Structures are given as structure tokens and as C-alpha cells.
Amino acid sequence: MISIEKYHGTGNDFVVVEADASVEDRVAFASRLCDRETGLDHPGGERVGADGVLFLSLDTEATPPRVEMTLVQPDGSIADMCGNGARVVATWAAARTGSREFVIETPAGEYPAHVGQEGVTVEMSKPTLDPEQVPTTLDEPLIETEIEGLTVTAVNTGVPHAVAFVENVAALDLDAVAPAVRHADVFPEGANVTLASEREAGPVTGYDQRTFERGVEGETRSCGTGAVAIVAAAHELDRVRTDQAVAVHPPGGRLVVTRTADGATLQGPVEREFETTVPADGILAE
Numbered sequence: 001m002i003s004i005e006k007y008h009g010t011g012n013d014f015v016v017v018e019a020d021a022s023v024e025d026r027v028a029f030a031s032r033l034c035d036r037e038t039g040l041d042h043p044g045g046e047r048v049g050a051d052g053v054l055f056l057s058l059d060t061e062a063t064p065p066r067v068e069m070t071l072v073q074p075d076g077s078i079a080d081m082c083g084n085g086a087r088v089v090a091t092w093a094a095a096r097t098g099s100r101e102f103v104i105e106t107p108a109g110e111y112p113a114h115v116g117q118e119g120v121t122v123e124m125s126k127p128t129l130d131p132e133q134v135p136t137t138l139d140e141p142l143i144e145t146e147i148e149g150l151t152v153t154a155v156n157t158g159v160p161h162a163v164a165f166v167e168n169v170a171a172l173d174l175d176a177v178a179p180a181v182r183h184a185d186v187f188p189e190g191a192n193v194t195l196a197s198e199r200e201a202g203p204v205t206g207y208d209q210r211t212f213e214r215g216v217e218g219e220t221r222s223c224g225t226g227a228v229a230i231v232a233a234a235h236e237l238d239r240v241r242t243d244q245a246v247a248v249h250p251p252g253g254r255l256v257v258t259r260t261a262d263g264a265t266l267q268g269p270v271e272r273e274f275e276t277t278v279p280a281d282g283i284l285a286e
């Protein structure tokens with residue numbers, strides 16, 4: 001049996017495992033534990049599943065401490081970056097070190113993170129619309145262009161997002177419209193599909209968000225890179241200003257995103273749910 005913890009960042013939930021735990025097959029482990037019907041069970045009794053498994057390796061010798069983060073998603077893919085996952089990682093590391101500053105190492109690069117009273121803040125990389133980096137198959141940035149019925153702007157915030165500004169995010173059947181965009185030929189590596197609607201008319205005060213995630217292949221209750229993608233796309237379209245703090249409201253809570261001159265910050269709460277033990281192969285008793 002191995003020890004695991006369960007955390008969520010605004011409803012985007014993760015099983016957290018030490019990287020040196022004796023998990024032989026990470027893909028099978030993640031797909032079994034993340035299943036919402038048959039996966040990880042809460043100590044209280046009910047099956048809960050998760051949006052992914054974070055395998056973490058903490059280096060306390062470094063100043064500030066560093067954590068190598070590997071997110072294995074329910075379909076077995078490894079995400080290059082996860083904004084909410086990075087916020088969970090910083091909270092997990094703070095509980096082990098007493099430090100409040102960390103560097104999180106991901107396949108997409110290194111991300112400084114800070115654990116404060118106001119929540120956990122991750123310094124994100126500079127969002128890019130460069131077609132080679134999103135990536136798309138195009139020569140020009142994909143801006144407000146119809147793809148499979150949605151008008152999208154493509155932006156990479158560590159992972160690719162197709163952002164669609166709509167009148168009311170709640171009015172769309174996301175599971176029906178998103179898969180065709182997520183798999184569209186223009187996105188050779190696929191894309192997360194993120195809907196955004198302005199919460200108030202006039203100067204933008206915030207956005208409602210819904211995201212259909214690649215790797216989960218369904219809607220999650222929050223997506224940090226998606227929240228950053230909304231603000232990055234809005235910035236590109238002159239709807240928000242540089243250094244303007246923008247509240248983004250996914251179904252699971254509230255995030256604050258600021259598009260800075262050379263990057264972006266992502267801030268929001270994290271909660272530790274429980275700890276338990278599971279079999280190393282992730283096969284749970286009925």
C-alpha cells in the first residue's frame with residue numbers, strides 16, 4: 001500500500017503521490033484512481049475519483065525549495081503544465097518545509113510560486129499566440145476565428161487553449177460542442193477548450209469560465225491555465241489592460257489573473273481534502 005493525499009484547487013482535484021512511491025505503472029494507476037465511478041474512495045465512503053495524479057519530488061536542499069511535478073491525466077497523458085496543479089504543489093510543499101516560496105519544475109519550464117494569506121500565486125510564463133508554440137498548423141495567430149462552430153482565439157499558457165468568448169457560458173452544452181474543437185485539425189497536439197463570458201457590461205470586471213480539458217476529456221470544475229488563457233486572449237483583444245487584476249470564475253470557485261508585461265500571475269485558494277492509502281497498482285476493492 002502507498003500513502004496518497006487528495007487536494008483541490010478551486011475544484012480541480014488531484015491525487016498527490018511522492019515520486020519515489022512504489023507505483024510501477026503510473027498510467028494504469030492514474031486511470032484507475034481518477035475514474036469518477038470506480039476510482040479513489042473518500043475515507044467517508046463514497047467514490048470520488050480525480051482530475052489527475054501529481055507525482056512530486058521535493059528538493060529541500062535548494063533555496064527556495066524546488067518541486068518536480070509530473071501530472072498524469074486520466075487518459076494516461078502527461079500534461080506539460082497545470083496551473084491549479086502548480087498551486088496544489090506549492091501548498092503540499094509548504095506543509096513539508098515551512099517555506100512559502102518554491103520553484104516548480106514542469107515539462108513546460110520552471111514556475112515560481114508563493115503561498116500567502118490571499119492564496120497561492122504562480123508566476124506563469126508569457127502567454128503566446130505564436131502558431132508554432134500554441135501549436136496550430138497556421139502561419140498566423142488564430143484570433144477570433146470560427147473552428148468547428150466556436151469563434152476561438154488560440155493561446156498557449158503552458159498548454160494549448162482554444163478560448164471562445166460567448167454571451168453566457170452556462171447556456172452552452174460544453175460536452176457537445178467542445179470535442180470537435182479539441183480534436184480539430186488546426187491543433188496538431190489538440191487543445192483545451194475554454195469558454196468565457198463577461199460578468200458585467202462596460203469595463204471588464206471579470207469572466208465566468210468553463211473548460212473542457214484535454215487528458216480528462218471532459219469538463220473540470222476549474223482550469224488554471226484556462227483562466228490565464230482567457231485573460232491573455234482578452235488582453236490581446238484589448239478587453240483588459242496590462243497589470244489589471246481580473247477575477248475569473250470557474251464552476252469551482254474564484255481565481256485572480258493578472259497579465260503582466262512579461263508574463264501573468266495566477267492566484268487562488270487550495271484545499272487539502274484527506275489522506276489515505278491505496279494499493280500500488282491502483283486496483284481498489286469493490
Ligand SMILES: N[C@@H](CCC[C@H](N)C(=O)O)C(=O)O
Pocket residue numbers: 012073078079080081082083084085159160192213214215216220222223224225226
Ligand atoms: N487543469 C489544468 C490543466 C491540465 C492540462 C490540460 N488538461 C492539458 O492536457 O493540456 C490547469 O489547471 O491548468
